[in-house]
Amino acid sequence: MTLKQLQYIVTVAEEGNITNAAKKLFIAQPSLTTAIRELEAEYGITVFMRSNKGIKLTSEGEEFLGYARQVLDQTKLIEERYTGKGTGKLKFFVSAQHYSFAVEAFVELLKQSGADKYEFHMRETQTFNIIDDVAHLRSEIGILYLNKFNEEVIRKTLRDNNLSFTPLFTAKPHVFIGKNSPLAKKRSLTLEDLKPYPRLSYEQGSHNSFYFAEEILSTVDCDKELIVLDRATLFNMLIGLNGYTICSGVINEELNGPNIIAKKLNVDDYMEIGYILPGSIHPSPLTSEFIGILERLTGRSKQHH
Amino acid sequence: MTLKQLQYIVTVAEEGNITNAAKKLFIAQPSLTTAIRELEAEYGITVFMRSNKGIKLTSEGEEFLGYARQVLDQTKLIEERYTGKGTGKLKFFVSAQHYSFAVEAFVELLKQSGADKYEFHMRETQTFNIIDDVAHLRSEIGILYLNKFNEEVIRKTLRDNNLSFTPLFTAKPHVFIGKNSPLAKKRSLTLEDLKPYPRLSYEQGSHNSFYFAEEILSTVDCDKELIVLDRATLFNMLIGLNGYTICSGVINEELNGPNIIAKKLNVDDYMEIGYILPGSIHPSPLTSEFIGILERLTGRSKQHH
DNA sequence: TTTTGTCATAGATAATATCTATGGTAAGTG
DNA sequence: CACTTACCATAGATATTATCTATGACAAAA
Secondary structure, X not given: OOHHHHHHHHHHHHHOOHHHHHHHHOOOHHHHHHHHHHHHHHHOOOXXXXXXXXXXXXXXXXXXXXXXXXXXXXXXXXXXXXXOOXXXXXXXXXXXXXXXXXXXXXXXXXXXXXXXOEEEEEEEOOHHHHHHHHHOOOOOEEEEEEOOOOHXXXXXXXXXXXXXXXXXXXXXXEXXXXXXXXXXXXXXXXXXXXXXXXXXXEOOOOHHHHHHHHHHOOHHHOOOEEEEOOHHHHHHHHHHOOOEEEEOOOOOHHHHOOOEEEEEEOOOOOEEEEEEEEOOOOOOHHHHHHHHHHHHHHHHHHOOO | OOHHHHHHHHXXXXXXXXXXXXXXXXXXXXXXXXXXXXXXXXXXXXXEEEEOOEEEXXXXXXXHHHHHHHHHHHHHHHHHHHHOOOOOOEXXXXXXXXXXXXXXXXXXXXXXXXXXXXXXXXXXXXXXXXXXXXXXXXXXXXXXXEOOOOHHHHHHHHHHOOEEEEEEEEEOOEXXXXXXXXXXXXXXXXXXXXXXXXXXXXXXXXXXXXXXXXHHOOHHHOOOEEEEOOHHHHHHHHHHOOOEEEEOOOOOHHHHOOOEEEEEEOOOOXXXXXXXXXXOOOOXXXXXXXXXXXXXXXXXXXXXO
């Protein structure tokens, strides 16, 4: 098995035709034919049914393609990482839960980098994908929280995937509400206070939907549930529907606007927010810079409480 | 970049020495030297510091190795899948939450296969790893549940990873308790009934610890928490400590023994238990057989309720 | 029947991987 | 201080592999 063979097979499958695939790969058709035959012989499988009308993927071939694509996806990462440099395109990938401070840090990093050609990814996604992205090196860093409930589970998963966790700060749970919500008058809130209002959470399983909210707010406590994908939508609903959402309370006015406010929630819990890195890999300069910004921003945020 | 180069680099890093690595790889030392130099030249990186004393991994090299290992891990899957056949060793991998019916099906599949050389893996693990295993083809099938809370999140994750979900059956939540527990006298239980007793859950984030228990039993409801890794331990504690655990109620006497009993839990929730498969891959004969057994077993279990 | 479009095969050729032999260098050894 | 040993690097020869061109076989369309 060689990478070329895998690439050839995938291209042929995409084109559905050896002749065209050969053109696309800039090789002669017989070369492609033999390359594929050799791979098939090596594993004793038949990936394609050939006829003078063209080729057709077998079910065996379909399965093999699944494996082949997995390998090629990983090689693409190497190519992008080490030849992306060559094109002068600066690349950076973060996977994080929905924290405004993370977005802020991301934006600041981008400004600081001063690059004119770049490709930056801010992946606000669920815990599962954050860990998966960092474990498989699709992101160089991930941001998530631990609390007393998810800690054991998450730490074990991180160990299994050879990832390190570094705490940034500890936050007490806060409730985000609209400025004009009836709850805005109170100084701090209890779960009981929240009961009549709709609870907002991210479908993608951010902090509150994956662990946090489910811990603190049981089904018994919450009759009205709204699940969204987008932070802007979430904020709209906070305001328009007098909803609430439970977060770390790390709020930033410039980013969230003046219509959203945070209130302390009176429950016995905490969130330890930090970042995860692949254990075996030294952080890139850009990643180190990003960590620096995170530390600075969250150090500042801490003073808000 | 070729797979050979990646393999060479990894072997050299393991040996810490080009000469020995060459012996291990059954090639001459200069071949190895040039192979590595060419890869380094291709990406403009220095993986090893050379000296007449030996070699030393650079930090750049350490990073590269992370990527290289990811690729090779994937290729190993292909080798194992398609040359394992050659050794006549039958292989099968399941990732599942802690369900006795899944273990039962696994055991029956093994018996039915009648193979004298085999390698079967029953991975009872957390939701994260189940999805990850199947998505990256480390397992051919996964077993997990959906309920109204995790459904959106899980379905999105499955979509993202091109996995299909097929329901097996729907179960109402049950409580597992020891035969001699004070709760054993009641016909059915409420959350209130459970309050004084220790709640048991799996650390590895099976159904109850990842989604289920956290939904149904909030922190408010549970003062005593025991988290374990092993089903046998969990059952011991159910009996010894009058603990309880919330499950699908799919219990099997032969497997769990006569000391554990299931009671209906009076809450408005359900669990839809099913299996996940990679979208692009046709199930192997063994997988199809396993699905058949699952369907038969869970069809039978359903009649218990 | 002819043309066209498909994949397969054969033999030549170019590219490349690997080999053997040798060189350079530094550390250990009598 | 020579001498040996244990490294990795380089050069040139050789074996292997990849790819090419040319051609064949086959079936569907014109």
